[in-house]
Amino acid sequence: MQWINSSGLAAAMWAHAYLPMQHLNAENDERIKQEYLCPSIEDKKIGCLCISEPFAGCDIPSMRTTAVKEGDEWVLNGSKTFITNGV
Numbered sequence: 724m725q726w727i728n729s730s731g732l733a734a735a736m737w738a739h740a741y742l743p744m745q746h747l748n749a750e751n752d753e754r755i756k757q758e759y760l761c762p763s764i765e766d767k768k769i770g771c772l773c774i775s776e777p778f779a780g781c782d783i784p785s786m787r788t789t790a791v792k793e794g795d796e797w798v799l800n801g802s803k804t805f806i807t808n809g810v
């Protein structure tokens with residue numbers, strides 16, 4: 724990617740392959756691997772790392788997004804910004 728001077732494209736691929744997929748693999752959970760890791764390898768899911776928020780950039784403890792388990796589901800509330808592959 725660097726040959727064509729597109730660091731953005733390289734960053735998008737790096738964010739997909741090295742951020743979430745490493746964690747999904749390290750979880751060593753067969754369900755997680757089947758549901759998320761395999762589709763990521765097959766390009767059916769695209770990974771990203773969603774930390775930055777409008778009011779929390781470097782200051783990660785100020786993150787306001789919550790993930791609350793309700794029955795069998797996780798309910799996410801909050802907003803994110805600057806997320807590579809977020810679109």
Ligand SMILES: Cc1cc2nc3c(=O)[nH]c(=O)nc-3n(C[C@H](O)[C@H](O)[C@H](O)COP(=O)(O)OP(=O)(O)OC[C@H]3O[C@@H](n4cnc5c(N)ncnc54)[C@H](O)[C@@H]3O)c2cc1C
Pocket residue numbers: 738771772773774775779780781782804805806807808
């Ligand atoms: C192209 C691009 C892609 C990105 N992709 C992602 C991504 O995939 N996932 C993701 O989570 N984020 C992503 N980011 C966000 C990036 O990680 C944030 O820009 C970074 O966390 C800094 O946050 P901020 O820009 O809000 O700066 P701020 O946190 O507002 O900081 C601004 C300045 O203030 C200083 N500062 C902040 N707090 C303090 C303090 N308490 N004391 C002293 N100085 C302080 C900082 O050092 C910095 O110089 C991306 C950003 C860009 C530009």
